[in-house]
Amino acid sequence: MSDIASRVKAIIVDKLGVDENEVVAEASFTNDLGADSLDTVELIMEFEKEFDIQIPDDQAENISTVGQAISYIEEAKK
Amino acid sequence: MKLRRVVVTGLGALTPIGNTVEEYWNGLINGKSGAAPITYFDTTNFKTKFACEVKGFNVQDFIDRKEARKMDRYAQYAVVASDEAVKDAGLDLEKIDHDRVGVIWGSGIGGLETFQEEVMNFAAGNGTPKFNPFFIPKMIADIAGGLISMRYNFRGPNFTTVSACASSTNSLIDAFNYIRLGHADAMVTGGSEAAVTIAGMGGFNAMHALSTRNDDPTTASRPMDKDRDGFVLGEGAGALVLEEYEHAVARGAKIYCEIGGGGMSADAHHITAPHPEGLGAKNVMLNCLRDAGLTPQDVDGVNMHGTSTPLGDIAESKAILEVFGEHAYNLNVNSTKSMTGHLLGAAGAIEAIASILSIKHGIVPPTINHFTDDENIDSKINFTFNKAQKRDMKVVMSNTFGFGGHNACVLVKKLEM
Numbered sequence: 284m285s286d287i288a289s290r291v292k293a294i295i296v297d298k299l300g301v302d303e304n305e306v307v308a309e310a311s312f313t314n315d316l317g318a319d320s321l322d323t324v325e326l327i328m329e330f331e332k333e334f335d336i337q338i339p340d341d342q343a344e345n346i347s348t349v350g351q352a353i354s355y356i357e358e359a360k361k
Numbered sequence: 362m363k364l365r366r367v368v369v370t371g372l373g374a375l376t377p378i379g380n381t382v383e384e385y386w387n388g389l390i391n392g393k394s395g396a397a398p399i400t401y402f403d404t405t406n407f408k409t410k411f412a413c414e415v416k417g418f419n420v421q422d423f424i425d426r427k428e429a430r431k432m433d434r435y436a437q438y439a440v441v442a443s444d445e446a447v448k449d450a451g452l453d454l455e456k457i458d459h460d461r462v463g464v465i466w467g468s469g470i471g472g473l474e475t476f477q478e479e480v481m482n483f484a485a486g487n488g489t490p491k492f493n494p495f496f497i498p499k500m501i502a503d504i505a506g507g508l509i510s511m512r513y514n515f516r517g518p519n520f521t522t523v524s525a526c527a528s529s530t531n532s533l534i535d536a537f538n539y540i541r542l543g544h545a546d547a548m549v550t551g552g553s554e555a556a557v558t559i560a561g562m563g564g565f566n567a568m569h570a571l572s573t574r575n576d577d578p579t580t581a582s583r584p585m586d587k588d589r590d591g592f593v594l595g596e597g598a599g600a601l602v603l604e605e606y607e608h609a610v611a612r613g614a615k616i617y618c619e620i621g622g623g624g625m626s627a628d629a630h631h632i633t634a635p636h637p638e639g640l641g642a643k644n645v646m647l648n649c650l651r652d653a654g655l656t657p658q659d660v661d662g663v664n665m666h667g668t669s670t671p672l673g674d675i676a677e678s679k680a681i682l683e684v685f686g687e688h689a690y691n692l693n694v695n696s697t698k699s700m701t702g703h704l705l706g707a708a709g710a711i712e713a714i715a716s717i718l719s720i721k722h723g724i725v726p727p728t729i730n731h732f733t734d735d736e737n738i739d740s741k742i743n744f745t746f747n748k749a750q751k752r753d754m755k756v757v758m759s760n761t762f763g764f765g766g767h768n769a770c771v772l773v774k775k776l777e778m
Contacts, residue, residue, distance in 0.1 A: 300427030324494040332491075 287334070287360065288353045294329045295349065298322065308350030323347075330356060364541040368776065369617040370609050371450025371602030372714050373442035373551070377413035377595050377701050381445060385711070386718050388700060389726035390749040394579035395701050396593050402559055409571045411578035412557045413595035413702030431495045432508065433472030434555035434596075438707075439505035440512060442598035443549050447513060450602035451614060452547065454513065463517030463545045464506045465536045467529030467552030469706030469763065471502030474558040509549055517545040523706070525763030526666070528552050529599065530709030533771050534623030536603050546608045551710035553598035565594060568633065572669065582703075583730035584667035584696035585674050585738050585746075592668040595702025599710030618720050621756065621772040624649025628766030635673050635762060639680030642666075642760065645768035646684045649758060653772045657685045660692060660772075661752065662725055664712045664759040667696025668703050677760065678738045693725040693752055695745040700729055709761040709769065716757040717773050725750045
């Protein structure tokens with residue numbers, strides 16, 4: 284697992300209070316991990332802070348799974 | 362229309378002198394002070410360096426971590442105290458009609474620490490707003506009532522009263538009224554506050570409202586004492602389950618006492634100073650007695666607002682003399698703020714609980730820290746100084762007065778009265 288992936292997963296485990304094993308690439312924040320709309324906004328903000336990036340709202344809308352978040356951040360950090 | 366009778370069937374308390382009702386009561390009758398140096402933040406540059414904090418409270422013992430972090434401390438306290446009250450009431454949560462159970466909560470300020478943290482975070486940044494999405498729902502003063510309703514699926518009337526230090530007497534009176542008018546059969550009510558924060562201490566200090574007795578915090582809250590120098594900020598929550606009398610009897614509930622009446626009034630005088638002659642305080646007690654259909658001579662005790670401020674204690678003592686006349690000297694008057702500090706929007710709730718338990722146990726908690734009489738306060742009034750007193754308490758009134766000139770008073774009485 285890449286460094287980015289493990290940091291993303293750690294944030295999700297912390298903020299959503301879920302088990303690490305549940306945080307798989309295809310897991311949806313809202314459908315699988317119990318996040319509501321505010322949790323999702325908070326996750327995006329945590330990713331921005333942790334990785335020192337900006338995720339515009341229109342792009343944040345497309346990040347709904349763990350895998351999408353990791354890919355987006357990996358791309359942004361290239 | 363005939364008004365329904367309302368009784369108290371459950372109590373919950375999370376206070377600076379005890380984290381359960383039992384611990385709270387033991388603290389009260391033993392004259393325990395909750396004051397100590399502030400642990401939440403560095404007080405080096407603050408005029409007042411102590412407060413009555415809740416002690417040994419670990420929220421994760423009560424609320425799931427993920428939920429707890431979305432709640433300000435004031436809301437966590439609300440949920441924990443309500444849990445104790447609901448359990449104490451023994452409500453059958455499977456069978457009860459959830460549409461007939463409401464929540465009316467009180468808070469003077471709401472999530473002050475959350476507000477403070479978010480604004481400080483913004484001020485430390487580059488001007489780009491990066492507010493947490495939970496900022497608003499954590500901070501707003503009504504969220505505690507919402508959270509309690511969600512925890513128990515109580516779908517009856519639900520809102521929060523805000524009248525500064527009278528907030529949770531107002532919530533109690535509202536809950537009482539909604540039940541007696543038939544809008545609900547049971548209500549979770551009370552109040553919570555968590556203002557021992559940088560902004561809270563700094564703000565109250567700026568008003569010269571707080572005691573600065575930093576060398577001796579445990580004697581700083583000294584209502585009616587000549588050398589009192591302001592109130593001591595407290596925090597915590599008090600919760601009560603009120604229930605329609607027949608509803609409580611039908612399910613064989615334990616009944617603490619009856620709510621006899623509630624009074625409300627305004628000083629219409631000044632934003633923070635009390636009316637010098639205690640006009641609003643006098644009126645609120647008279648309104649309360651009228652609502653209860655009782656006379657001053659029926660009353661055994663008054664739990665004062667008694668915050669230990671120079672002006673407030675004088676005005677309230679004058680009002681008690683005006684309302685009760687000679688009978689003022691037969692009453693047991695007390696200010697439990699001498700022990701708990703001033704819980705602002707939670708004060709009314711924990712003091713109503715103290716009054717209810719004084720009826721249950723036949724013991725009046727003391728006004729501790731009395732050293733010297735104040736010549737401006739009639740020393741013939743029995744303020745229950747320094748030691749608890751035994752007395753068969755049948756009718757007790759509890760006063761609370763808030764900044765803004767809001768006054769609220771609730772009367773509790775033995776069931777057979």
